[in-house]
Amino acid sequence: EAIARDTYKQWMEAQGHELTIRTVGLILHPEFPLIACSPDGIVSFSCRCCQGKEILLEIKCPQKLENSFSNFDRLEPKREYVTQLQVQIGICGKSQADFFVYYAPLFFCCTTVDFDGSIFESFKDTIVEIYKRKALGELVSRIGR
Numbered sequence: 684e685a686i687a688r689d690t691y692k693q694w695m696e697a698q699g700h701e702l703t704i705r706t707v708g709l710i711l712h713p714e715f716p717l718i719a720c721s722p723d724g725i726v727s728f729s730c731r732c733c734q735g736k737e738i739l740l741e742i743k744c745p746q747k748l749e750n751s752f753s754n755f756d757r758l759e760p761k762r763e764y765v766t767q768l769q770v771q772i773g774i775c776g777k778s779q780a781d782f783f784v785y786y787a788p789l790f791f792c793c794t795t796v797d798f799d800g801s802i803f804e805s806f807k808d809t810i811v812e813i814y815k816r817k818a819l820g821e822l823v824s825r826i827g828r
Contacts (some may be wrong), residue, residue, distance in 0.1 A: 684704035684723060687742045691793065701730040704740060712774045717814055718807060720771040726781065737773055738795075739780035744787065760794065766806065768796045775802030 688704055695702055704724040713720040724740035760768065760782050768780045778798050779808070785791045 684742050684744060686787065687744055687783060687791070688724060688740070690785060690791055691740065691742070691781070691783045694725075694791070694793070700728060700733060701734075702726055710774055712807075713776075715758050715807060715811060718770070718774060718810055720767075720774045722771050722775065722780070725775070725777075737777060739768075739775055739777050741768055741780055741782050743773065743782070743784045745784065760796065763795065765796070766802065769799055769802040770806050772796070772798045773800070773807070 688706075692702065692704055704726050706724055707722065709719050722739045723742040725740050726740050726780050728736045741764070764782065765768060768782060772778070772780050780796050781793050782796055783791065783793045
């Protein structure tokens with residue numbers, strides 16, 4: 684992923700952007716710490732066109748290109764990646780993520796994914812419900828023994 688991250692940075696700089704990419708570890712949701720993510724980077728722009736903007740970076744380095752897209756012509760990420768991106772964007776409180784696919788050394792592409800709060804809220808509600816039913820239920824039953 685380091686080579687892919689460098690390629691993304693060089694590609695963005697070639698388009699006139701000034702940016703830094705910060706690698707981060709596990710990020711917990713501030714209100715629901717049982718929901719967490721580890722994005723491949725947080726991109727901070729300092730160029731005039733994007734000054735102050737921060738987005739997430741998600742990198743995929745597939746063995747086959749078709750493993751990353753549901754519609755290659757429109758560069759639509761597969762459903763599981765869309766969910767992953769929406770959850771990461773929601774946890775980190777950002778509005779966008781760049782989905783960067785690096786198929787070394789022949790090809791790379793990038794598509795920007797906007798935050799969809801309804802996908803994130805649905806995921807969050809499902810996780811919280813599962814936690815309440817399974818994890819808390821198990822804890823209560825163990826305490827009662």
